[in-house]
Amino acid sequence: MDPAIKKIGQNIKYDYQVLRRAGIEMEGIWCDTMLASYLLNPNRSSHGLNGLAVELLDHKMISYADVAGSGKDQKNFAQVEVEKASIYSCEDADATWLLHKLFLPQIEESGMERLLFELEMPLVKILAEMELYGVKLDLALLQKLSAGFGGQLAELEREIFQCAGTTFNINSPKQLGEVLFEHMQLPCGKKTKTKTGWSTNVDELERLAAEHEIGRLILQYRSLSKLKSTYTDALPRLVYSESGRIHTSYNQAVTNTGRLSSSEPNLQNIPIRSEEGRSIRHAFIAEEGCLILSADYSQIELRVLAHLSQDRVFCDAFAKNEDIHTRTAAEVFGLFPGMVTQEMRRQAKTINFGVIYGQGPFSLAKELGVSTKVAKEFIDNYFDRHAGARVFLDGCVREAEAKGYVTTILGRRLPIPDINSTNGNIRSFAQRNAINYPIQLGSRYHQAGDGKGKRADAAGRPEKPPDHAGPR
DSSP states (O other): OOTTSOEEESSHHHHHHHHHHTTOOOOOEEEEHHHHHHHHOTTOSOOSHHHHHHHHHOOOOOOHHHHHOOGGGOOOGGGSOHHHHHHHHHHHHHHHHHHHHHHHHHHHHTTOHHIIIIIIHHHHHHHHHHHHHOEEEOHHHHHHHHHHHHHHHHHHHHHHHHHHTSOOOTTOHHHHHHIIIIISOOTTOOBOTTSSSBOOSHHHHHHHHTTOHHHHHHHHHHHHHHHIIIIITHHHHTOBTTTTEEOOEEESSSSSSSOOEEESSOOSOOOOSSHHHHHHHTTEEOOTTOOOOOOOOTTHHHHHHHHHHOOHHHHHHHHTTOOHHHHHHHHHHTOOGGGOOHHHHHHHHHHHHHHHTTOOHHHHHHHHTSOHHHHHHHHHHHHHHOHHHHHHHHHHHHHHHHHSEEEOTTOOEEEOTTTTOSSHHHHHHHHHHHHHHHHHTSSOOOOOOOOTTSOOTTTSOOOSSGGGSOOO
């Protein structure tokens, strides 16, 4: 394709992948209306073509079912009459063209041209190739892990029944609540909000675990059961026989904060804190002769805060390559760095990250295990030393209050719709987001549905891999 001819599309990553699998590499990818919509309003209910057409063009698009049928009568798009297919396809192209004419002046006016054309659009092709290439799994390891988890679950089930003195369906919240708080007569059980049964959520089980062995066992059972069903059992079923890999989708227009997300399957939430979770990560492997390289910035949020605020103390500490948490501890506790204990450093780390998440005295006190008064003194001492950071963070809140959004270093606008809410709790949460967003997302980077043979309305992305999906 001629790279000099600019290509405009709605979820153009899908079109690129369809052509790529047919041996055609699309060049000149220039504008994606789905991404433009996302930049202008990340909270919009739908960035899919149907939703945008109804909202902005006052036009209801022809549905995929209108041209291909539905259910057992649904045709492959290749079987659709040419006249019907052409009208459907031309409507797609026309709506996309009209949307791009609406969006680009708004992108320019909001100062996000560079963000769209220098970050988001170049990323489209990279993500498309990553999705097509896929991720290799060690299926033998997953099978072994699944069998091991199954054995552990059976043993946990036996221990739980022994503690309870009866057998029941552990996966049934209703039966579990009745066993714990009626049959066993354990204390402090509370009803669910609907008053229809006992609460057996994580908080309740953690409280129970401190008093009775069965609480700990059930938490273990739930954790292990989730690992088995979500990963060791499910991942092998998602491997495509054609490639021998899983093909997740990397979504640019799903979260409301600008970060990438992964779906079908979600590869971002694979646990790391438990030994079992870490063992699952070993199942993601590289081709022979290759390796998987993991790179991470040290204390990236604090470095971003230092850059954005130009706080003298932060900048000096990072310039000297000091341990920022040890230095903070020394300042907060009024000690020389050599006198800081590991516990003091841990508390300073909690303070450092708590502050940039807008944490208040009550929440910080709970996390540190100190009184609210002491936590407030920590925060006051912190901001006395980091005056530059306080000015910047206060400025983020003021910007949100005045404009209804905050702006990242790359110009991304993140709406804070509840910043002026009359509800104190809602307003406080919005203020924390106003502080957190510019820092956490200064280094760019929910689950979404897919098109399933339609226009990919929910997230604007197709089923994977693309040659098995219908048009968007």
